[in-house]
Amino acid sequence: MDQNNDRTRTARPSPLHQRIRSDIEARILSGEWSPGYRIPFEHQLMVEYGCARMTVNKALYSLAEAGLIERRPRAGSFVRRPTVQSAVLAIPDIKAEILARNEAYRYELLSLRKRLASKGDRDLLDVPPAATILHLRCRHFAGPRPFALEERRIVVDEVPNIAEADLRTEPPGTWLLQHVPWHSAEHQISAVNADAAVASLLGIRIGTACLMVDRRTWRAGAAITAVRTWFPGDLQKLVTRFAPSSAAGAVSAAETR
Amino acid sequence: MDQNNDRTRTARPSPLHQRIRSDIEARILSGEWSPGYRIPFEHQLMVEYGCARMTVNKALYSLAEAGLIERRPRAGSFVRRPTVQSAVLAIPDIKAEILARNEAYRYELLSLRKRLASKGDRDLLDVPPAATILHLRCRHFAGPRPFALEERRIVVDEVPNIAEADLRTEPPGTWLLQHVPWHSAEHQISAVNADAAVASLLGIRIGTACLMVDRRTWRAGAAITAVRTWFPGDLQKLVTRFAPSSAAGAVSAAETR
DNA sequence: GGAGGGCAAAGGTCTATACATATCGTGCCG
DNA sequence: CGGCACGATATGTATAGACCTTTGCCCTCC
Numbered sequence: 185m186d187q188n189n190d191r192t193r194t195a196r197p198s199p200l201h202q203r204i205r206s207d208i209e210a211r212i213l214s215g216e217w218s219p220g221y222r223i224p225f226e227h228q229l230m231v232e233y234g235c236a237r238m239t240v241n242k243a244l245y246s247l248a249e250a251g252l253i254e255r256r257p258r259a260g261s262f263v264r265r266p267t268v269q270s271a272v273l274a275i276p277d278i279k280a281e282i283l284a285r286n287e288a289y290r291y292e293l294l295s296l297r298k299r300l301a302s303k304g305d306r307d308l309l310d311v312p313p314a315a316t317i318l319h320l321r322c323r324h325f326a327g328p329r330p331f332a333l334e335e336r337r338i339v340v341d342e343v344p345n346i347a348e349a350d351l352r353t354e355p356p357g358t359w360l361l362q363h364v365p366w367h368s369a370e371h372q373i374s375a376v377n378a379d380a381a382v383a384s385l386l387g388i389r390i391g392t393a394c395l396m397v398d399r400r401t402w403r404a405g406a407a408i409t410a411v412r413t414w415f416p417g418d419l420q421k422l423v424t425r426f427a428p429s430s431a432a433g434a435v436s437a438a439e440t441r
Numbered sequence: 442m443d444q445n446n447d448r449t450r451t452a453r454p455s456p457l458h459q460r461i462r463s464d465i466e467a468r469i470l471s472g473e474w475s476p477g478y479r480i481p482f483e484h485q486l487m488v489e490y491g492c493a494r495m496t497v498n499k500a501l502y503s504l505a506e507a508g509l510i511e512r513r514p515r516a517g518s519f520v521r522r523p524t525v526q527s528a529v530l531a532i533p534d535i536k537a538e539i540l541a542r543n544e545a546y547r548y549e550l551l552s553l554r555k556r557l558a559s560k561g562d563r564d565l566l567d568v569p570p571a572a573t574i575l576h577l578r579c580r581h582f583a584g585p586r587p588f589a590l591e592e593r594r595i596v597v598d599e600v601p602n603i604a605e606a607d608l609r610t611e612p613p614g615t616w617l618l619q620h621v622p623w624h625s626a627e628h629q630i631s632a633v634n635a636d637a638a639v640a641s642l643l644g645i646r647i648g649t650a651c652l653m654v655d656r657r658t659w660r661a662g663a664a665i666t667a668v669r670t671w672f673p674g675d676l677q678k679l680v681t682r683f684a685p686s687s688a689a690g691a692v693s694a695a696e697t698r
Numbered sequence: 699g700g701a702g703g704g705c706a707a708a709g710g711t712c713t714a715t716a717c718a719t720a721t722c723g724t725g726c727c728g
Numbered sequence: 729c730g731g732c733a734c735g736a737t738a739t740g741t742a743t744a745g746a747c748c749t750t751t752g753c754c755c756t757c758c
Contacts, residue, residue, distance in 0.1 A: 199741060213623045214661040225708065236743045241709080252623070257709045257750040266623055366470045366509070366523055368684035375632035375650040375674035393632040393650035393674070404471045417632030417650070427625035456711060482738065493713045498739080514720040514739045 200235055204243035212252055212263050219265035223253065278334075278413075279358045282326045290325035291355045294385070298340065308400070309339055309407040316340040320351060323385060330386045331419060336411040343408060357411065360401075364408060372398040373422065382414050393417035457492055461500035469509055469520050476522035480510065535591075535670075536615045539583045547582035548612050551642070555597065565657070566596055566664040573597040577608060580642060587643045588676060593668040600665060614668065617658075621665060629655040630679065639671050650674035 211217045224232070229240040244261055247253045255261045282289040301315040311317075318338040324331045336356055338346055349359040376396045383390040395415045401408045468474045481489070486497045501518055504510045512518045539546040558572040568574075575595040581588045593613055595603055606616040633653045640647040652672040658665045 201741080210661075213625075215622055218622050227708080236745095237709095238744085239742060241711095242741095244709090255709065258707060258752055259750095260708070263622070266618065361523065365472055365475045365520070368470075368682070371679075371681045371683070373630060373652070373679040373681075374677070375652040375672075377634075377648070377650045377674070391634070391648050393634045395630070395632040415632075417634070420631070422628075422630040424628045424630075425625070426628070458711080484738080493715095494739095495714085496712060498741095499711095502740090512739065515722060515737060516720095517738070 200233065201239050201242040201246075204229065204233055204235075204240060205246055208243065208247060209252060217263050219263050221263045222260045223263065225260055277355075277358050277361050278324045278332055279355050282324065282331060285326070287326045291353065292323045292325070293352050294321040294323060296320040296351060305337060308410050309337065311339055311341075311407060318346060320356060322351075322355065324355065326419075329419070331415070333382060333385050333414045334411060335413075336409060338409045339407055342403070342406050356409075360409060364403060367401045367403040367408060369399055369401045374398075375417070376414075378414070378416075386414065386416050388416050395420050395422070457490065458496050458499040458503075461486065461490055461492075461497060462503055465500065465504060466509060474520050476520050478520045479517045480520065482517055534612075534615050534618050535581045535589055536612050539581070539588060542583070544583045548610065549580045549582070550609050551578040551580060553577045553608060562594060565667050566594065568596055568598075568664060575603060577613060579608075579612065581612065583676075586676075588672070590639060590642050590671040591668060592670075593666060595666045596664055599660065599663050613666075617666060621660060624658045624660040624665060626656055626658045631655075632674070633671075635671070635673075643671065643673055645673050652677050652679070 208217075208223060217223060223244075226237050226240045226244065229243075230237045233240065244253065244255065248255050248261070251266075252264060253261045254264045279289055279291070297319045299317055299319065301309070301311050301313055301317050305311065305315070305317050306313060309315075309317075316339075318340050319336070320338075321333070321335045323333055334355075334357070338356065338360070340346060343360070343364060345363065346356075346359070349356070349363075351359070374396050376394055378386065378388055378390060378392045378394050380390055382394065383392060386392075386394070388394075394417055397413045397415070398411070399413075400410045465474075465480060474480060480501075483494050483497045483501065486500075487494045490497065501510065501512065505512050505518070509521060510518050511521045536546055536548070554576045556574055556576065558566070558568050558570055558574050562568065562572070562574050563570060566572075566574075573596075575597050576593070577595075578590070578592045580590055591612075591614070595613065595617070597603060600617070600621060602620065603613075603616070606613070606620075608616070631653050633651055634648045635643065635645055635651050637647055639651065640649060643649075643651070645651075651674055654670045654672070655668070656670075657667045
């Protein structure tokens with residue numbers, strides 16, 4: 185019909201399946217098609233856009249993956265009701281983050297011990313008693329100010345070549361991110377008052393609110409590392425933007441301890 | 442070849458493109474194929490699985506969307522290096538969340554005003570001076586204890602039928618979630634010390650660390666509502682699990698104020 | 699009037715094919 | 729010897745058709 189259908193001519197006509205997808209998405213997001221609305225059948229859309237069913241299918245499949253619609257054989261595709269406010273949260277490597285802000289980064293190792301897994305380690309990381317744990321604490325500075333305090337346990341058996349890392353000069357998170365390729369993680373974010381030790385190390389007053397992030401990381405089912413990080417509350421904000429187009433269905437939950 | 446290829450016989454043979462996808466994903470996650478590795482060409486996989494290229498393409502397209510691989514014409518598909526620790530965070534409706542934990546939920550409206558947008562409102566919500574704002578504060582109780590304190594602005598012009606909601610008995614978040622179908626949002630999570638007002642309303646001591654969540658919500662580019670919620674630090678934890686299979690590429694960032 | 703069977707419409711998956719597009723090497727030409 | 733043009737190759741997108749499963753709903757039978 186229009187020139188967008190003529191792929192040989194226009195500059196970058198943006199894939200048809202993507203155009204279909206965003207057309208429908210726009211109508212859902214604007215509220216024109218509200219939850220429960222049955223969107224046109226694949227066959228109807230295929231006629232409307234003058235394309236093959238596979239193309240329409242790709243668009244709808246993608247919308248279903250994003251959680252905007254629900255597809256039911258024989259019945260059709262329906263606009264879903266949003267359930268929870270979900271958001272994709274990025275918790276980047278601290279070193280990279282500070283450098284990205286054009287601030288001077290400095291790293292300081294406070295303590296480092298290698299030992300057999302304690303009871304606490306086993307509960308936290310689900311490792312056998314014979315596992316070797318590298319336990320360390322360190323600080324990250326942005327310019328002159330302490331930016332974060334970190335306490336970390338690393339399961340040496342899962343990451344044997346950690347021995348090659350010089351943890352006196354290189355942050356363990358950065359090293360792990362670069363040398364342990366892919367993993368799944370669990371985060372817990374909470375607010376705590378700084379106790380004497382934390383306050384002194386972060387250069388803040390006792391009782392100052394801190395953002396505390398606990399992260400556990402697994403690869404192929406085996407725990408690699410557990411880390412607890414404290415940020416002075418006024419220094420760090422976790423920011424996140426969410427649009428249904430980009431994020432997938434959430435598999436998470438909020439809990440109280 | 443095997444019975445999985447014979448779709449007419451087996452119980453639920455799981456789509457072929459999905460099997461291909463998880464085969465490859467497993468090899469990436471296990472580290473067998475580490476970052477930079479060039480995975481087999483579509484043509485090779487198509488021979489290996491004895492299927493059409495479109496089927497392989499669907500699997501690889503999906504892996505690329507999830508951010509596990511990067512595809513380059515002529516060059517091939519490569520395992521990506523993970524960049525940031527991203528996580529899908531769910532921030533559910535407070536009422537639903539408390540009820541889901543089998544605790545008694547109670548809602549209390551503290552104040553409610555309707556007025557023209559102030560300078561602060563305009564900066565926050567990007568609305569014209571003539572916009573009408575509903576400004577309210579309320580508390581959420583889990584059992585006998587205050588669970589959260591909420592301060593909210595609603596752009597009445599965008600949600601005219603908010604007038605139908607009885608905000609003296611119904612939490613505005615719950616109402617909005619049910620009546621304003623789809624939207625995008627921005628979250629900021631930080632830790633603050635409770636000031637006198639917050640502490641008194643949450644029944645905690647002044648200075649107690651609180652998790653503060655700021656959320657702004659848009660629909661079709663127009664701001665709907667902005668809300669700031671305080672949780673006593675020991676009552677609320679944001680928990681999130683992340684596996685590369687489920688989450689999409691993050692579009693977020695961490696910032697300092 | 700209710701229960702069950704069967705039909706057909708809709709999505710789910712896959713094939714075989716086609717052409718577009720991006721880019722890496724190679725080889726030609728200045 | 730260096731730079732540029734071109735072709736080979738891998739991905740990107742789309743088509744038209746096929747067959748399957750699922751399931752809403754009608755129609756029949758009890």
